[in-house]
Amino acid sequence: MTLYQDQILDHYRNPRNFGSLEKPTHVAEVKNPTCGDSLHMDIAVQNGTIADVRFSGSGCAISQASASLLIEYVKGKTVKTALSLGPQDILELLGVPLSPGRVKCGLLSLETLKKSLTDK
Amino acid sequence: MLDPLAIRRDFPIYDAEPGLVYLDSAATALKPKAVIDAMNEYYLEYSANAGRGLYPLAEGATTALDMARERIARFVHAGEKETVVFAANATHAINLVALGLEASIKPGHNIVVTELEHHSNYLPWKELSRRRDAIFRSVKFTADGTIDTAHLETSIDETTTIVVFSAVSNVFGIINPVADLVRIIRKKNPEALILVDACQAAGHINIDIERWGADFVVFSGHKLFGPTGIGILAGKKESLERLTPMNVGGGTVLDACGPTTVYKKLPENLEGGTPNIAGAIGLAEAIEYIEALGLESVRAHETMLIRYALEGLKGAFGQRIHILGTDDPNQRAGIISFTLDGLHPHDLAHLLGEENICVRAGEHCASPLHRTAGFPATTRLSLSVYNTKDDIDRLIRTMEKISRIFA
Numbered sequence: 438m439t440l441y442q443d444q445i446l447d448h449y450r451n452p453r454n455f456g457s458l459e460k461p462t463h464v465a466e467v468k469n470p471t472c473g474d475s476l477h478m479d480i481a482v483q484n485g486t487i488a489d490v491r492f493s494g495s496g497c498a499i500s501q502a503s504a505s506l507l508i509e510y511v512k513g514k515t516v517k518t519a520l521s522l523g524p525q526d527i528l529e530l531l532g533v534p535l536s537p538g539r540v541k542c543g544l545l546s547l548e549t550l551k552k553s554l555t556d557k
Numbered sequence: 558m559l560d561p562l563a564i565r566r567d568f569p570i571y572d573a574e575p576g577l578v579y580l581d582s583a584a585t586a587l588k589p590k591a592v593i594d595a596m597n598e599y600y601l602e603y604s605a606n607a608g609r610g611l612y613p614l615a616e617g618a619t620t621a622l623d624m625a626r627e628r629i630a631r632f633v634h635a636g637e638k639e640t641v642v643f644a645a646n647a648t649h650a651i652n653l654v655a656l657g658l659e660a661s662i663k664p665g666h667n668i669v670v671t672e673l674e675h676h677s678n679y680l681p682w683k684e685l686s687r688r689r690d691a692i693f694r695s696v697k698f699t700a701d702g703t704i705d706t707a708h709l710e711t712s713i714d715e716t717t718t719i720v721v722f723s724a725v726s727n728v729f730g731i732i733n734p735v736a737d738l739v740r741i742i743r744k745k746n747p748e749a750l751i752l753v754d755a756c757q758a759a760g761h762i763n764i765d766i767e768r769w770g771a772d773f774v775v776f777s778g779h780k781l782f783g784p785t786g787i788g789i790l791a792g793k794k795e796s797l798e799r800l801t802p803m804n805v806g807g808g809t810v811l812d813a814c815g816p817t818t819v820y821k822k823l824p825e826n827l828e829g830g831t832p833n834i835a836g837a838i839g840l841a842e843a844i845e846y847i848e849a850l851g852l853e854s855v856r857a858h859e860t861m862l863i864r865y866a867l868e869g870l871k872g873a874f875g876q877r878i879h880i881l882g883t884d885d886p887n888q889r890a891g892i893i894s895f896t897l898d899g900l901h902p903h904d905l906a907h908l909l910g911e912e913n914i915c916v917r918a919g920e921h922c923a924s925p926l927h928r929t930a931g932f933p934a935t936t937r938l939s940l941s942v943y944n945t946k947d948d949i950d951r952l953i954r955t956m957e958k959i960s961r962i963f964a
Contacts, residue, residue: 439911441904441962449963472903473933474920494734497901498963 440533441498446501453509456491465553473532474500476549478508486515492549495544499535504546506530516554522547559850559858561945568943569589578914578948581897583727583757583939584894585655588843592782595842596835599949606826607834608808622834625841626824632844632861633764633774635791640766642797643832644789647756648677650775652788652828656753657800658719664690665687666716669749671696671704673726674930676922678754682721691718695925702729704881706741724758728923728935730892731855732762739770741830747800750796756780760847761859761890772796778836783837783843787836790827804829814876855942860890863909864942866893867947873953874960881930891940894921897956900963902936915951 461479468475476498483484490512493505510530511519527547528535535543565571567589570579579587605615607622613815620791623638630638639853644650655760662668668682684789686693694712697705705721713720724735735753742751752773755764760781773796778787802809802820805831812819820826847855864886870878877898882889897905906918917937919926927933938952 441905446962470920472901472925474901474903474929497903497907499903536907539903539907 440535440539442533444470444506444532445498446462446503452492452501452505454491454505454512457493458489458491461491463553463556465549465556467545467552469496469500469541469550472497472503473543474501474541474542476504476545478504478549478553480550480552480553482516485517487511487513492546496545499531499539499542503527503531503543504549505533507546507550511550520554522550523544530535558861559854559942560857561828561943564850567723567944568591571943572723574913576913578951580938580940580944580948580952581917582594582944583730583780583937584917585785586760586782587943588784589782589846591846592839592842596839598785599835599838601606603762604835606831606891617816617922618834618853618910621838622832625837628841628844629789629837633789633791634658634767636767637794639823640791640794640797642827643834643837644715644788644790646773646779646886647754647775647777648787648788649682651678651752651754652681653790653803654773654775654800656803657827658750659685659689659803660801662689662691662718663716664927666718667692667694667714669694669696669709669712669717671698671709671722672925673698673702673723673729673935674721674923674925675703675723675727675754675756676786676924678721678723678752679898679925683717697929698726698729700882700924701888702726702731703888704733704738706738709738713742713749715746717746718748722752723752723754723756724764725755725761725890726882726891726923726926727757727892728839728894728921728926728937730757730889730939731823732883732888732890732895735769743770749864750799752792757890757892760843760852760855762856763852766791766793775892778840778843781843782846783840784851785831785835787833787840788839794823796886797827800827800903802826806830808832836957850942857944859940860886860889861891862897862944862946862949863889863891865946865954866938869949869953872893872956879932880930881935892937893939894935894937896932896935897960902934902958905936905959906954908962911953912951914955916952 450519463480466477476494603617605618694909734832753771755776759776773792779785904916
């Protein structure tokens with residue numbers, strides 16, 4: 438089964454919540470230096486809930502689609518829920534197994550999300 | 558001309574993977590059966606240690622190791638076989654030189670590398686400079702993908718201790734004029750030691766240590782049809798003799814008991830521990846294989862395919878494809894790296910992989926090069942004797958298909 442299912446290609450071509458927030462409460466940027474993938478997230482947290490979130494970045498379809506899917510998923514959820522997400526949850530969102538070489542691409546979104554919610 | 562389809566019969570992997578399009582020989586070349594057989598023969602029939610035992614089996618292993626060294630020495634035009642040192646890989650060979658020269662690097666002096674270098678010929682020198690408070694200088698490359706000779710000249714002065722550069726960049730694939738560069742360096746500073754990384758040259762162009770005139774030349778075995786786990790450090794005897802043995806232990810020493818340890822002569826002083834005997838035998842067999850094909854025929858075949866690939870890629874993708882380095886196929890040693898607008902190298906390489914077309918994507922252990930060139934990552938195809946025009950056709954057709962998915 439190809440990794441590049443319609444859902445991934447769709448989120449890559451038309452990323453949801455792409456852009457930036459005017460007044461984010463949490464911000465993070467993570468780069469994967471070996472392939473040049475980069476993600477930036479702006480998050481607005483209100484009363485322990487992710488009220489709004491935007492991302493920007495560049496890189497392979499897997500890294501960008503996984504960010505779009507993850508953000509769509511965590512929007513409106515609590516920070517606690519977002520921080521409890523693990524690699525398996527990302528794989529489920531993507532809907533396809535990642536080969537060892539592509540795990541990093543898929544998990545860059547989770548790393549960026551957690552970094553922004555834990556750094557200030 | 559070489560017949561790549563006939564050559565494929567020498568490479569058992571094509572039986573295991575009949576539809577394979579292997580375009581990643583710059584990462585590691587496929588292995589001919591003769592190499593595997595020669596190594597198996599050692600393991601199955603005379604797998605004693607070399608240089609130690611006095612019984613016939615051990616003498617057989619010692620002779621085989623010795624003959625392998627001699628074979629490799631002839632291949633690289635080394636004056637004496639003692640100037641061929643077995644290492645674990647090319648990175649290890651470079652570190653043997655960097656560590657072996659450590660004590661002679663003075664604070665404030667400089668070490669010159671180039672921005673073309675693989676991390677393996679970059680980090681050992683960067684770290685050595687840092688440890689010795691020496692100045693680390695990096696020479697620029699031209700848009701053609703060769704070392705910028707004017708910048709090389711101005712980077713070298715009377716306090717330059719070491720200059721290192723690759724004969725062929727593993728990303729650009731462009732052949733540097735090694736002997737000319739050595740002359741330029743010597744003219745500016747006759748005392749500076751010169752190391753040439755020949756990993757991407759070995760098996761593609763002639764490695765001629767005598768003509769090149771460098772102090773040290775390194776290459777790995779597995780990129781020229783040999784096994785992994787063996788690399789070669791060769792060079793001028795008097796330069797190799799300047800290296801302090803850093804990997805000391807069994808096999809390196811004449812007198813281990815006295816207040817001052819007395820080490821053996823080259824090459825044993827630099828080869829601590831049991832060498833990769835099977836690896837050396839395999840590498841010598843790989844060289845035998847290349848020489849039977851003829852280096853000139855290999856080169857002609859690769860150049861023909863490179864020309865075909867350059868024309869095909871530009872024909873198919875026009876302005877969308879950006880090929881690193883000069884268009885002249887005669888200046889390339891079997892490598893083309895490129896970017897394609899709208900398609901990340903990882904996506905491209907992954908999807909090609911799903912069709913059993915093997916290319917490399919990323920920065921190819923050459924981040925300084927990619928940073929300067931302005932690409933976070935590139936896709937690289939690299940060729941060898943078993944590749945055909947049909948491989949290139951399949952690559953391009955599949956790239957077009959992938960391109961349409963992402964359009």
